[in-house]
Amino acid sequence: MSWKKKVLLTLLIVFIAFQFIQPAHNKNGQGLPTDIVKLYNVPPNVQSVLKTSCYDCHSNNTRYPWYFNIQPLGSMLNSHIANGKENLNFSDFGSYSERKQKNKFRSIAKSIDEGSMPLWQYTIIHKDARLTTETKALVTNWIEKTKDSLSRK
Amino acid sequence: MLCLHVARLQKPCETLYHSSGKQPKILKMKNLIIGSAIAIVLFTACSNGNNNTASADKKESDTTQQGVTAPEVTTTNVNEPNATPVKELVSQYLKLKNALASDNGKNAATAGNGIVDAIGKVNKTGFTAGQKKVYDDVADDAKEMAEHISTNAGKIEHQREHFDMLSNDMYDLVKTFGAGQPLYKDFCPMYNNKKGAFWLSETKEIKNPYLGKSMPNCGSVKEELK
Numbered sequence: 001m002s003w004k005k006k007v008l009l010t011l012l013i014v015f016i017a018f019q020f021i022q023p024a025h026n027k028n029g030q031g032l033p034t035d036i037v038k039l040y041n042v043p044p045n046v047q048s049v050l051k052t053s054c055y056d057c058h059s060n061n062t063r064y065p066w067y068f069n070i071q072p073l074g075s076m077l078n079s080h081i082a083n084g085k086e087n088l089n090f091s092d093f094g095s096y097s098e099r100k101q102k103n104k105f106r107s108i109a110k111s112i113d114e115g116s117m118p119l120w121q122y123t124i125i126h127k128d129a130r131l132t133t134e135t136k137a138l139v140t141n142w143i144e145k146t147k148d149s150l151s152r153k
Numbered sequence: 154m155l156c157l158h159v160a161r162l163q164k165p166c167e168t169l170y171h172s173s174g175k176q177p178k179i180l181k182m183k184n185l186i187i188g189s190a191i192a193i194v195l196f197t198a199c200s201n202g203n204n205n206t207a208s209a210d211k212k213e214s215d216t217t218q219q220g221v222t223a224p225e226v227t228t229t230n231v232n233e234p235n236a237t238p239v240k241e242l243v244s245q246y247l248k249l250k251n252a253l254a255s256d257n258g259k260n261a262a263t264a265g266n267g268i269v270d271a272i273g274k275v276n277k278t279g280f281t282a283g284q285k286k287v288y289d290d291v292a293d294d295a296k297e298m299a300e301h302i303s304t305n306a307g308k309i310e311h312q313r314e315h316f317d318m319l320s321n322d323m324y325d326l327v328k329t330f331g332a333g334q335p336l337y338k339d340f341c342p343m344y345n346n347k348k349g350a351f352w353l354s355e356t357k358e359i360k361n362p363y364l365g366k367s368m369p370n371c372g373s374v375k376e377e378l379k
Contacts, residue, residue: 097290100297103318110314 018071023078026085028060034094046142050090053118053129057084060091065125098150105147109140237333238279239326242271242295246323247355249302253316253362254369258309265302265312268319272296287329295322313363317350324353327378335379341372351375 036042042050056062062081068074088104096104111117112131123130131139237243249264272292280288298319305311327336332353340351344363352362359372 097293099290099322100294103294103298106318107314 015071021071021075022069023071023075025064026060026062026078026081027064028091032060032091032094034092036090036093039094040146043142046139049131049135049139052126053131053135055090056122056126056129057081058088058090059085060089102147102150105143105150109143109147112136112140237331238275238277239271239330240333241274242268243323243327243332243334243336243353245271246319246353249316249319250352250354250362251360253309253313254360254365256309256365258306258312261309261312261316262303262306265299265304268299269296269303272299284329287325291322291326295319295326298322309365313344316352316362317345320350320352324351327353332378335377337374338376338378339372340375343368343371353378 031038037047057080064077068077088108093101093104108117113136115131118126118129118131245264245267248267249261252258252260252264272295275288275292277285277288298315301315302312302319305315324338334355337354337357338351339354339359339361340349341361341363342349344350350363354360357374359370359374361369361371364371
């Protein structure tokens with residue numbers, strides 16, 4: 001066996017070995033008391049847009065694709081999700097201070113407006129997550145209204 | 154378990170080798186490189202994913218540690234006439250403001266880092282309960298803004314968005330704790346689709362950090378903070 005074969009075999013073994021390490025799912029059926037829907041009035045149509053376009057990376061409930069079960073893809077996905085949740089987690093929105101919530105709302109509206117979110121890498125696969133002019137306006141108008149109610153407090 | 158799997162996969166492996174034996178050397182090298190790349194990604198991805206909660210815990214303990222070690226850093230300031238616990242924070246903020254006014258995203262990022270460091274070193278020992286509440290609320294937000302600014306050296310417009318929110322934080326801090334130097338609150342009505350934004354400056358002369366060199370003089374002094 002040449003050294004190249006040995007290297008390939010080792011890599012294969014490593015690959016197979018990693019299939020046994022299945023990362024934990026980001027799925028928590030129970031809603032936290034700090035969930036955004038428990039703090040603000042989120043109309044059903046806005047909620048459904050948030051769910052399909054944002055929640056996979058910005059909530060405690062991800063709809064996982066089949067390739068999550070292949071490593072290292074699953075672990076890579078999870079690190080993306082962890083990063084997304086660190087910046088914004090709708091399931092734990094109430095844990096932010098009022099100041100932070102206001103800024104989060106502002107940043108959400110901004111990234112939707114300029115189209116930096118949802119990430120294009122994500123919408124290639126998740127076509128249903130793409131935002132149209134209408135759904136963009138729906139969410140940003142809702143944010144504008146909610147943010148105003150916050151500043152009046 | 155593992156051995157069994159490997160053994161079962163022996164056959165497909167052999168065919169794999171066979172075909173790779175005919176490939177030119179470069180291609181085999183390519184396989185090797187791709188293979189090792191996958192292995193590396195895999196290691197980093199795993200460690201990232203699994204340490205998520207651990208790193209959150211670590212952050213918390215870090216901040217408490219900083220709180221403990223802070224006194225020796227700021228004791229010198231206490232004797233100064235205009236001592237304020239946020240002096241270093243203000244000076245880093247002004248650096249950031251000047252970097253943005255001259256369209257320098259890289260210096261802005263450095264100053265953003267400086268703000269994160271300065272927040273970690275603030276001496277909170279003499280704070281009243283009210284001051285502590287304001288400080289914790291503001292610092293938590295300001296730190297996040299500063300982190301975004303420090304990691305987006307190539308995206309100055311993104312840095313400016315966070316600078317806008319950070320300026321709100323800094324104003325509240327200075328109102329509560331003083332700045333240790335006279336500051337001006339300036340307002341630019343044009344930024345952010347004419348919603349406008351303000352900033353703090355050490356000079357009376359306007360140098361707009363939002364529009365930079367394209368409109369350096371846009372804005373006016375709204376308030377003097379002494």
